[in-house]
Amino acid sequence: MAHVDAFEMERYQSLYWHLVDYDLSESGVTPLTIRELLGPDADAEFFLQQALGYPLSEGSYETRANIAQWYPECAPENVTLMNGGSEANLLALWSLLGPRDRLAFMLPNYCQGLGLGPFFGDGVDTFKLKPRDGRWSLDLEGLDRAAGKRTSVIMLCNPNNPTGAVLTDAEMQAVIDVATRAGAWIVADEIYRGAELETDVASPTFWGRYDKVIVTSGLSKAFAMPGLRVGWAVAPEDAIAKIWTRHDYTTLTPGIVGDRIAGITMRPDVRETVLGRTRSIVRANLPRLEGWIEAHPSFRYVRPVAGAIAYVGYDLPVRSPALVERIRTEQSVLLVPGAMFGLKKGIRFGFGYDIEYTMKGLARVDDTLADVSSTATHGA
Ligand SMILES: Cc1ncc(COP(=O)(O)O)c(C=O)c1O
Numbered sequence: 601m602a603h604v605d606a607f608e609m610e611r612y613q614s615l616y617w618h619l620v621d622y623d624l625s626e627s628g629v630t631p632l633t634i635r636e637l638l639g640p641d642a643d644a645e646f647f648l649q650q651a652l653g654y655p656l657s658e659g660s661y662e663t664r665a666n667i668a669q670w671y672p673e674c675a676p677e678n679v680t681l682m683n684g685g686s687e688a689n690l691l692a693l694w695s696l697l698g699p700r701d702r703l704a705f706m707l708p709n710y711c712q713g714l715g716l717g718p719f720f721g722d723g724v725d726t727f728k729l730k731p732r733d734g735r736w737s738l739d740l741e742g743l744d745r746a747a748g749k750r751t752s753v754i755m756l757c758n759p760n761n762p763t764g765a766v767l768t769d770a771e772m773q774a775v776i777d778v779a780t781r782a783g784a785w786i787v788a789d790e791i792y793r794g795a796e797l798e799t800d801v802a803s804p805t806f807w808g809r810y811d812k813v814i815v816t817s818g819l820s821k822a823f824a825m826p827g828l829r830v831g832w833a834v835a836p837e838d839a840i841a842k843i844w845t846r847h848d849y850t851t852l853t854p855g856i857v858g859d860r861i862a863g864i865t866m867r868p869d870v871r872e873t874v875l876g877r878t879r880s881i882v883r884a885n886l887p888r889l890e891g892w893i894e895a896h897p898s899f900r901y902v903r904p905v906a907g908a909i910a911y912v913g914y915d916l917p918v919r920s921p922a923l924v925e926r927i928r929t930e931q932s933v934l935l936v937p938g939a940m941f942g943l944k945k946g947i948r949f950g951f952g953y954d955i956e957y958t959m960k961g962l963a964r965v966d967d968t969l970a971d972v973s974s975t976a977t978h979g980a
Pocket of ligand 1: 627683684685686687710757761789791818819820826829830831
């Protein structure tokens with residue numbers, strides 16, 4: 601039987617997020633309630649009368665039409681609904697990778713592709729975002745090297761998890777140029793699109809820039825509804841057909857309640873209201889986290905451009921999984937180590953939840969950091 605590596609980050613979070621005093625591992629913002637989404641005058645009866653039958657396999661036409669409006673020149677036929685962005689990623693890679701195909705995979709990243717690439721295909725070649733001149737920029741030479749004759753998919757996450765970096769137009773074009781040269785598909789995980797810190801315009805999408813693109817996304821991050829388990833793929837119709845074939849073997853359809861709520865959320869007016877809420881949360885909270893970061897002169901930090909996560913590098917003689925595990929066991933605070941994103945000495949901090957709660961968690965992190973620093977100094 602083909603081996604599949606554990607998805608370390610997901611397993612680490614699932615084991616502990618509900619047991620700690622402070623969960624700062626979450627990458628989204630405080631979830632919406634259905635009441636907040638629908639407004640005070642909403643007809644709750646509408647939901648109570650919803651028959652819990654199967655929805656259409658690909659999601660209702662209305663929901664797909666509303667999602668399509670968030671992408672340039674996109675038709676409802678280019679959209680299919682699934683259970684979470686994670687299922688969209690899985691079905692995209694399963695559809696595009698054959699046993700001899702290689703996956704070119706961006707690091708740092710949400711490492712689902714790192715595990716699935718060798719499972720569906722022959723293996724993974726990585727390329728990097730690197731901190732340079734105050735931003736995380738794409739290493740073009742590394743990308744060029746990673747995409748060879750057998751590369752059938754280039755997968756990236758934009759806006760990026762864990763850095764919050766967003767590719768420039770020139771970088772997006774460079775990815776497309778390399779994909780064109782290699783004859784490869786691009787799978788762009790854009791689940792953080794819409795949570796921008798500096799602008800009310802959503803980050804650019806890969807959809808519409810190249811023929812062989814599958815965009816994966818969903819309501820879990822920028823739309824603040826992770827528990828709804830709604831994800832989607834936006835793809836050319838032939839790729840949608842391949843995804844559907846595989847979806848028939850996984851979860852068949854989205855959930856009916858998720859389909860209905862996604863239909864409401866993705867109406868352009870509601871969509872902008874929900875994204876406005878997310879943007880105001882991340883804009884209010886990040887300066888507080890940054891105040892804490894600035895109090896640690898040894899941290900290396902590049903401001904995120906979008907999303908509710910910030911990545912901080914540190915200079916201490918301890919690897920990131922060990923440091924984060926110490927913080928969890930000593931302080932009951934959950935964070936995510938850089939190693940779980942393909943980085944080394946660093947930690948990802950979620951800042952999209954109640955900021956007073958977050959700051960209390962960070963104060964506890966300080967206790968362990970102080971101890972690690974003093975041991976390092978005295979040990980040296
Ligand atoms: C980049 C990225 N893609 C997909 C997912 C999974 O999304 P979902 O919860 O919608 O399955 C995550 C979750 O952290 C993520 O960070």
